[in-house]
Amino acid sequence: MRNSRIISTKNNWGWGKLLDFCDIQTGKRDVDEGNPKGNYVFFTCAISPTKSDTYSFDGKCLILPGNGANVGECFYFNGKFEAYQRTYVLNNFKIDPQFLYYYFQSNWKNHLHGQQLGSATNYILMSNFSNFRVPGPPPEEQRRIADLLACADRLRRLRRYARELSDTYLQSVFVEMFGEPDKNPKGWDLVKLGNMMIFMTSGSRGWAEYYSDKGALFLRVQNVGANQLLLDEVAYVQPPDNVEGRRTRVQSGDLIISATADIGRTGVIPENFPVAYINQHLFLIRLQNINPVFVAGYFSTPSGKAQILRLNREGVKSGLNFDDAKGLTVFNPPLAEQEWFADVVRRYERLRAQQHESERQAEMLFQSLLAQAFGGA
Numbered sequence: 001m002r003n004s005r006i007i008s009t010k011n012n013w014g015w016g017k018l019l020d021f022c023d024i025q026t027g028k029r030d031v032d033e034g035n036p037k038g039n040y041v042f043f044t045c046a047i048s049p050t051k052s053d054t055y056s057f058d059g060k061c062l063i064l065p066g067n068g069a070n071v072g073e074c075f076y077f078n079g080k081f082e083a084y085q086r087t088y089v090l091n092n093f094k095i096d097p098q099f100l101y102y103y104f105q106s107n108w109k110n111h112l113h114g115q116q117l118g119s120a121t122n123y124i125l126m127s128n129f130s131n132f133r134v135p136g137p138p139p140e141e142q143r144r145i146a147d148l149l150a151c152a153d154r155l156r157r158l159r160r161y162a163r164e165l166s167d168t169y170l171q172s173v174f175v176e177m178f179g180e181p182d183k184n185p186k187g188w189d190l191v192k193l194g195n196m197m198i199f200m201t202s203g204s205r206g207w208a209e210y211y212s213d214k215g216a217l218f219l220r221v222q223n224v225g226a227n228q229l230l231l232d233e234v235a236y237v238q239p240p241d242n243v244e245g246r247r248t249r250v251q252s253g254d255l256i257i258s259a260t261a262d263i264g265r266t267g268v269i270p271e272n273f274p275v276a277y278i279n280q281h282l283f284l285i286r287l288q289n290i291n292p293v294f295v296a297g298y299f300s301t302p303s304g305k306a307q308i309l310r311l312n313r314e315g316v317k318s319g320l321n322f323d324d325a326k327g328l329t330v331f332n333p334p335l336a337e338q339e340w341f342a343d344v345v346r347r348y349e350r351l352r353a354q355q356h357e358s359e360r361q362a363e364m365l366f367q368s369l370l371a372q373a374f375g376g377a
Helices: 097-112 137-168 167-180 243-247 293-298 302-309 323-326 337-372
Strands: 012-019 025-026 040-043 050-052 056-063 075-081 087-091 133-136 191-192 198-202 217-220 233-237 255-258 264-270 277-278 282-287 329-333
Touching: 056 097, 075 097, 097 133, 097 137, 097 337, 137 302, 137 337, 167 293, 167 337, 255 293, 264 293, 277 282, 282 293, 282 323, 293 329, 293 337
Parallel strands: 040 075, 217 277
Antiparallel strands: 012 133, 025 087, 040 050, 056 075, 056 087, 191 329, 198 282, 217 233, 255 264, 255 282
16 A cells, blocks of 8 residues: 555644534334344444344444444444444534544544443443544544545455455365265265274363463364364463373374364364364364365365264253264265365465465554554544
């Protein structure tokens, strides 16, 4: 982005109370009055809006959830929409609404910190707005800052959207190559996973004493996705040098499956992976005569994962046991075709790493510009 630096002149900005710059109303509808097939956007306190048959607001507005986990979020919308009665709608602006939106992005959560009420459910009151001070630079400065931030915002959203689209790519490739697991249209032979195993274990309990700021990776459920490892948030351990430690250490080619919580997540340990161990919520499986990346892809498709989910009968059991995992069935195409799919996955992982870095840089740019514009406000 050219000219992406904001030269702040906050000392010369006029300041006022939020109510000096806009009107604040609450939404009109109860949360159950929406219709997913409606023609208008319906903002509730959830992070994603739903639909409604009616609308009560029209034009440029800011919408702020008034309770729940998303207190502190802010949405900008221009058009006809409906709003839940526990949301706040800001309109009739005497300030550039996009400028105000980005100011909320930068300062609203900090303003609310320590002011929220309620024990089980956070919520905000009209009084939370009364002492929220808002800058009022000249209109041309408001527009310049809003335009620059909107450009950076679009960039980060595009990067995020590209990554979300790519998350379904491998499932599509798998189905195109081999067919849906539950239909098996190509008539591949079915095998039990247990017949292809040479080793299986789960992680150890009680490793809290080994947690560390550095050391070996400690893989948990959140580090396993859909035929991928997710390493944005990792834990570290200084593991014990004993049989238990050696048992739960991963090797290249190990298939990892989540066995509790969000069961059925899959990933495969790649070559040259750092020293790592699994916790008690994961299975580590070593296979022969079948490609582990292919198996992970199989159980990452909707129908493949459904086979795992059927084993988790709510109210009867929680999670998978070894017999469950060994009894899973998978079709078994020629090994050369499985390895071709695994090569596609490896090449895709390199692309996904590039996408992740692009998304990270776009987010850093946006946050940097927010800080330049409003960090000292």
